[in-house]
Amino acid sequence: xxxVPTLVLFSILATTAxxxxxxxYQVVSTNGSIILTNIHRTDRNLVRVARERPxxxxxxxxIQPTRKLPRRAPRKAPRYALxxxxxxxxxxxxxxxxxxxxxxxxxxDPLALSPKGAAGLMQLMPDTAKDxxxxxxxxxxxxxxxxxxxxxxxxxxxxxxxxxxxxAYNAGPGAVLAYGSVIPPYPETQRYVPSVLGHYQRLQAxxxxxx
Numbered sequence: 098x099x100x101v102p103t104l105v106l107f108s109i110l111a112t113t114a115x116x117x118x119x120x121x122y123q124v125v126s127t128n129g130s131i132i133l134t135n136i137h138r139t140d141r142n143l144v145r146v147a148r149e150r151p152x153x154x155x156x157x158x159x160i161q162p163t164r165k166l167p168r169r170a171p172r173k174a175p176r177y178a179l180x181x182x183x184x185x186x187x188x189x190x191x192x193x194x195x196x197x198x199x200x201x202x203x204x205x206d207p208l209a210l211s212p213k214g215a216a217g218l219m220q221l222m223p224d225t226a227k228d229x230x231x232x233x234x235x236x237x238x239x240x241x242x243x244x245x246x247x248x249x250x251x252x253x254x255x256x257x258x259x260x261x262x263x264x265a266y267n268a269g270p271g272a273v274l275a276y277g278s279v280i281p282p283y284p285e286t287q288r289y290v291p292s293v294l295g296h297y298q299r300l301q302a303x304x305x306x307x308x
Contacts, residue, residue: 174205177218180238184245190252193304194259195219195245197296198266201289202244207237219244263290 174196181199185192202220203209210216214223217240226234231243248266255261255270255278264280265273267289272281280290 174200177205177237177241180241183238184241187242188245188249190245190249191297191301193300194293194297195241195248196300197293198244198248198263199241200296201293207240208235216240217244219247221247260290260294263293 177199178192181195182192184190185195199205199218202215203218205218207218209218209220211220215221216223216226216234218237219240221229221231221234221240221243223234225247226243229243229246231239234240234243248262251262251265251270252259255265255273260280261273261278264286268281268283268286272283272286273279276282280286
């Protein structure tokens, strides 16, 4: 019978013989065990299996990268529940979907501002906000209402295909159309769509749970 290699996950302190990394490396030991570590050891033949992107510190002016999210919605979510519910009703969208987008976009930070200029809870770009009639992108009610309106527009444009609508929300409808109505091969968009869908499915499941 073939012996199945054992997977071992460990972390050790860096010494002079080790270099600390945030990447994940794999090495196969002499007994066939597969070892994963975030320590790069120069005397071993390691294979990088995952690369962790650098974490950017939050700047004092609230500029922060978007799309880097927690697994679950933060406790700030109830603060905006009424705003989200009103926007969801007005544009005939599931409230859980809007919460999923907000979680992915800004993690419920109404002052979030991306390096590209996307702002507020639903990260509206300046031109998009202007087109939607949102005069103050940092006003939670105006931002969520504008974001819901834009998402509804994307849903109509792509025949209620949620994945394509979310891709268009992130990368722009022109990018989706340019690639033949598929999710564009942009790394951010490729991460963004599954992230929103994952939050959406979880929130739907939570809503169905008995209270």
